Amino acid sequence: MSEKRLKRKKIKKRLFTKNRLVILNEDTFEEIFSLRLTLMNVFVVATLGAIIIIFVTTFIIAFTPLREFIPGYASTKLKKDATELALKSDSITKRMQENDAYIKSIKKILTGELEYAKFNKDSILTADVADVDEKEMLPDAEELKLRDEVAREDKYNLFEKAKPKVTMVFFSPVKGLITQKFSAKDKHYAVDVALAKNTPIKAVLSGRVIFADWTPTTGNVIIIRHNNGFISVYKHAASMTKLQGDSVRTGEVIALAGSTGEESTGIHLHFELWKDGYPIDPTLFINFE
Structure with a gap:
């Protein structure tokens, strides 16, 4: 001790x-x-x-914010901003890819690389159409009898009120002589209207320009998307007054008539009208003459 x-x-x-x-x-x-x-x-x-x-x-x-200067530490706000920017970048990239695919699809239609039988709704084209025998489309006796009864009822029905069958009125893009009519059989999904040079071409309905560019085969082309699934196409223009993304009103001048493109045979307007991805005869709705 x-x-x-x-x-x-x-x-x-x-x-x-x-x-x-x-x-x-x-x-x-x-x-x-x-x-x-x-x-x-x-x-x-x-x-x-x-x-x-x-x-x-x-x-x-x-x-304190001084920790950001210490190796291995990063700002919480910086991490959050980086994550948000990464998500936005992915979203923008996906949207650009979809837009590119849409524009490429339209360009293929304009250049004639796709056939009518391969059309689908997403590319302003229609689905495969099977050939149908005309004899099978003829009405039978019962159907003819039913048609006759309905016709007689409508004829003497005094209480029926007339209702318009068309809810949209189309403005004529131009006035002129139709040189070639719409023909699904000949794969001509448009009407060709002969015009004088630099005749103003007008929008048939209000909408937004989704394509406005020059193509080798059809020259200057403008495509306008309207409400209710309608799309109008104007080809062979001498010049265009609208750009892609512009909004247009009914009857507004969008181009001047010309004869551009390899497929053009003279000064005219090649006009197409589409509804929900299907081409329709514009003369059913528009009077060109």
Whole structure:
């Protein structure tokens, strides 16, 4: 026990023995600064300093923007913004791919690379059409009898009120002589109207221009998307007054008549009208002459 006490006393004596730290002038040995220290004081000060440094570092990392300068740490807002930008970029990329596919589909129609039998709704084309025997389309006796009864009822029905069958009125794009009519059999899904050069071509309905560009086969072409699934196409124009993305009103001038493109045989307007992806005869709705 005495040896342990002696060791403790020695350690205690070392810890609490007063020492003086003196700073002297090297040339004159004049005392500049002195400090009375013990090992215990040095230990306590060093421990407190280490604790303060750890506390300050933790506070900086947890609660101040300075942590962004520490390798391995990033701003929460920066991470959130980066995630949102990545999602927007993916969305924009997908939308651009869809638009590119849509424009390529329209260009294929304009250049005649697709056949009528391969048309589908997404590319302003119609689905496969099977050939039907005309004899099978003839009405039988029961159908003829039903038609006759309905006709007689309608003839003497005094309470029937006339209702318009067409809810949309189309504006004539031009006035002129039709040189070639609509013919699905000949795969001519349009009407050709002979015109004088630079005759104004007008929009048949209000809508938005989804294509306005030059093609090798059909020259300057404008395609307008209207409400209720209608799309109008104007080909062989000499020049265009509208660009893709422009909004147009009914009867507004969109181009001037000409004879552009390899397939053009003279100054005329090649006009197409589509409904829900199917070509329809424009003369059913528009009077060109």
